[in-house]
Amino acid sequence: MATTGNITWDGRLEDFKGSDTTQYVRTAVDLARTCGACPSELTPGGPVSLVVEIMQSTAPDGSEFLTFTDFVCHRWCSDPAVVVRQTPWEPHEMSPIAVRAVFTQKSSAGRTRAVPVLAYTLDQVLSFRENGSEMISALVSLLLSRGFQLAMSADYSAILQQAQPTATNCTCTLTPAGLLRFSSAGEVLYREQLNPQDADDAEWITAATAAGRILIISGDYLNITDTSLDLRTAARRGTLVIGTVPFNDSAQKSA
Known part of the structure; x- marks a missing residue:
């Protein structure tokens, strides 16, 4: 586990985000308004955990595609985590x-x-x-x-x-x-x-x-x-x- 300010996150995230990890973590928290595990609002500066879901697939040309979805939670609601799921390649449909x-x-x-x-x-x-x-x-x-x-x-x-x-x-x-x-x-x-x-x-x-x-x-x-x-x-x-x-x-x- 790693900590940045009031944010606890899974150190495995660095394997995917590299030097951009800290900025990614801070951005996720800056944009979050409610807890990803309960419906309550997040308190600015309060202790939070970051949960990241990563969908990983490989295109026919060998390019690796990753879709990141993050959830910012009260620390008492969830531990930090990185969840990686391998999925078959298909064109991504996003809203x-x-x-x-x-x-x-x-x-x-x-x-x-x-x-x-x-x-x-x-x-x-x-x-x-x-x-x-x-x-x-x-x-x-x-x-x-x-x-x-x-x-x-x-x-x-x-x-x-x-x-x-x-x-x-x-x-x-x-x-x-x-x-x-x-x-x-x-x-x-x-x-x-x-x-x-x-x-x-x-x-x-x-x-x-x-x-x-x-x-x-x-x-x-x-x-x-x-x-x-x-x-x-x-x-x-x-x-x-x-x-x-x-x-x-x-x-x-x-x-």
Whole structure:
């Protein structure tokens, strides 16, 4: 067993996370709100244990894929543990967690423009490594290969200044039925059913249609709820990626 501050964790975790272990442990606790073993809330700074479940599989090309799911528990509710399960290789299906928003940006001339934003992450962290190399985030690696950039700051103003267009094969479309799709190279990375009659959805659609582009914010360790977006942990861990993609509202074109 190992201890970092108020956190007790299984030392075997270092076999999988290497030099990133301490940061991973702290991040898991920073993001946790309730005990993974009981429904009670966690007290900031209180003694906790970290339980990590690792699903391990090997792709046909020999790449090793690991899916990490962590549970932060009161120390009296659970001992720290690492549980590894070997699973047959299959493409991973994970659920996205997302929020849409409209940011505002003021130009040097004092004009204000609306910037439609889609922020999304996955409900689990999927990592892979090749030939015994360091673990690499699958989501971050994919987006970087499609022209996204790493963002070193969680400050919205800095992100708006830094964000650049991604590869030409990245696009965001809205069908006449209200289905929003973010795609790259023909692969749908995110989809969501919108309701144009809903005030919040209508505001976002209007801003996206007027701008013709949307800002995508993604990566691992984004803390997303229905009403908030916290990028600080992702920026600190170097897993925050940003980019702008064209927005195509086919409902407007067919009207």
